Amino acid sequence: MAAAGGQPQGICYDAIVIGAGIQGSFAAYHLAERGKDTLLLEQFLLPHSRGSSHGQSRIIRSAYSQEHYARMMPESYRLWQQLEARAGTRLYRRTGLLVLGAEGEPQFERWRCTAARSPHPDRDPDAGETLDAAALARRFPGLRPRGGEAALWDGAGGVLHADRALRAVQDLFRRSGGALRDGEKVLAVEPGSPLAVSTSAGLYRARRLVVAAGAWSSQLLAPLGLRLPLQPLRVPVCYWKEKVPGSYSLERPFPCFMAVGLPQAPHGIYGLPACEYPGLVKVCYHHGSPADPDQRDRPAPGACRSDVALLRRFVGSYLPGLEPEPALLETCLYTNTPDGDFILDRHPKHSNIVIGAGFSGHGFKLAPVVGKLLCELSLGEEPSYSTAPFSISRFPGALRAAL
Ligand SMILES: Cc1cc2nc3c(=O)[nH]c(=O)nc-3n(C[C@H](O)[C@H](O)[C@H](O)COP(=O)(O)OP(=O)(O)OC[C@H]3O[C@@H](n4cnc5c(N)ncnc54)[C@H](O)[C@@H]3O)c2cc1C
Structure with missing residues (x-):
């Protein structure tokens, strides 16, 4: 028996990612590439222009005033090149x-x-x-x-050709075995192991969750006890x-x-x-x-x-x-965010929920590395780069609300 529009009862995804913008799409892609059975959920029908990742162009640069971003850029360039080669399309x-x-x-x-x-x-x-x-x-x-x-x-x-890049990473995610369901809004998350995600079309269970919901992140995270200053x-x-x-x-x-x-x-x-x-x-x-x-x-x-x-x-x-x-x-x-730095961290109370948010108008170029970090955090691995500048604990108010 299947839950209405959702997965057959008994099946549990390795990972669910909420939000098919550039960050959620890259996180889902890395998870699928690592062999994880991954579901990517998007509230709008794709492609759409209601979030932050649409349009034809974004700047990519290695110049940054903060070293923690400058250090990630060489790998980001390499991953963009890899995506171009795999997708067979020019993105940069x-x-x-x-x-x-x-x-x-x-x-x-x-x-x-x-x-x-x-x-x-x-x-x-x-x-x-x-x-x-x-x-x-x-x-x-x-x-x-x-x-x-x-x-x-x-x-x-x-x-970077933004729309083309977004489509390319979503196509590769599917080719790696991932499932993308658009036009399906996440309404609630029930933490646990496994956790439950209910949407406008059904109910899903998964071992881990990545929330990459852009400007809607606070709406999803507040019921989970997290008040981020987004x-x-x-x-x-x-x-x-x-x-x-x-x-x-x-x-x-x-x-x-x-x-x-x-x-x-x-x-x-x-x-x-x-x-x-x-x-x-x-x-x-x-x-x-x-x-x-x-x-x-x-x-x-x-x-x-x-x-x-x-x-x-x-x-x-x-x-x-x-x-x-x-x-x-x-x-x-x-x-x-108040300091313009991203938030890339595990939920302080529910460690199988990972959050990628607050990209503060400069996150597109770094999405291949951000997606990799979100994947590593959600798999419980040591992240490839220090995520200290991106921690939730730099906002003490958010932590107090969650604990
Ligand atoms: C005008 C502009 C110019 C920019 N220029 C640059 C630039 O030159 N260089 C650069 O590096 N960056 C740039 N950026 C920033 C970059 O585009 C963003 O950092 C990046 O697109 C953020 O991606 P995201 O995936 O976090 O958000 P989004 O793209 O908004 O993705 C979040 C997704 O989650 C979905 N969602 C939300 N809630 C739910 C729910 N309940 N259920 C299901 N789905 C949900 C949304 O519909 C959305 O599709 C620019 C941004 C803008 C707006």
């Missing part, structure tokens, strides 16, 4: 990346210090090189920094038209860039060459306004308008070859 376009800032400004200097100490996946002899404003203007005439500003060069930086943000995604077609294109290639430590944009601004829409360059503020993930389409609040105004001023001043008015405006969701 190398363009190089500039980290722009003012010489002597503390944030910018932190990026430079970490770059000097970190491994560079591409062994690019110019990696970590700093270009002053004059050198930048010569090499990238589309970018107009101010006097006293400079940029750190990351030669391995580039663009803030979903509605982020405006702006595209700006080239004045001269092709001048900021992926083929040229115009590099990806990030502007850090600018007083007028305290959370940072980033941009990618024209890629998903012909002639339109994506330039966004690395921030947004608090939102309920189920209500994200309500009319843009004032904060969103002021973020777009900030971008208008940046584009007008730094990117003279773009029209200083957005040609297209879309939205996406970030799920931020």
Whole structure:
């Protein structure tokens, strides 16, 4: 006898993963590759654009201001390459990346210090090189920094084709024997060994669970006694038209860039060459306004308008070859932690429940390694990298609620 729409009674999965965004999909893929009988559950029909992993482009870079991420990037590049080879599709376009800032400004200097100490996946002899404003203007005439500003060069930086990548990892998960059920929302989790997961279509049991539910993570974790300080943000995604077609294109290639430590944009601004829409360059503020993930389409609040105004001023001043008015405006969701670091940890009370959340707008590039860490944590193994920076215990309030 089968539970309505669920698994036949008596069957118990090795693992269930909640959330088929990029993190849950990679976690499920690694589990299936390790021979674990894995079920991946997604509330929406796939593909969808209601979470954080949709769209055509994400930046990949080895430049990071925190060493714990920089250390993971060489492996992440290798795993992306492996995925490309297995899926037989191109997922990464190398363009190089500039980290722009003012010489002597503390944030910018932190990026430079970490770059000097970190491994560079591409062994690019110019990696970590700093270009002053004059050198930048010569090499990238589309970018107009101010006097006293400079940029750190990351030669391995580039663009990941996000939608294609998500589909590729889900296809490989299935090819490795995994089961993916979309259009099926998880309604409740009953901890235990095995644990029980009830959805809009049935009831499943499993030895372990990975929760990778993006902006919905708090909704799932609160009934399990865990109150993580996760803030979903509605982020405006702006595209700006080239004045001269092709001048900021992926083929040229115009590099990806990030502007850090600018007083007028305290959370940072980033941009990618024209890629998903012909002639339109994506330039966004690395921030947004608090939102309920189920209500994200309500009319843009004032904060969103002021973020777009900030971008208008940046584009007008730094990117003279773009029209200083957005040609297209879309939205996406970030799920931020107070310190901007991910949460990758076991539930403090139920060790067979593992949580991957709070990717704070920079998790896509690291998803192959994040998925591997979530897999290792859920199998009770020593993780390949220290997960201390990602622990739940750094939020004492969350722990008190759970114990
Ligand atoms: C505009 C924008 C630009 C970005 N740029 C970059 C970049 O350049 N580089 C970079 O590295 N990162 C970038 N990021 C961040 C990166 O995209 C995210 O960190 C990553 O996509 C988060 O993935 P996720 O799997 O945690 O979340 P999601 O993709 O949101 O996946 C969570 C999934 O869980 C599902 N779910 C939730 N609740 C349930 C439930 N109860 N039952 C079943 N399913 C459920 C959701 O429907 C969703 O599909 C960007 C993000 C945005 C929004």
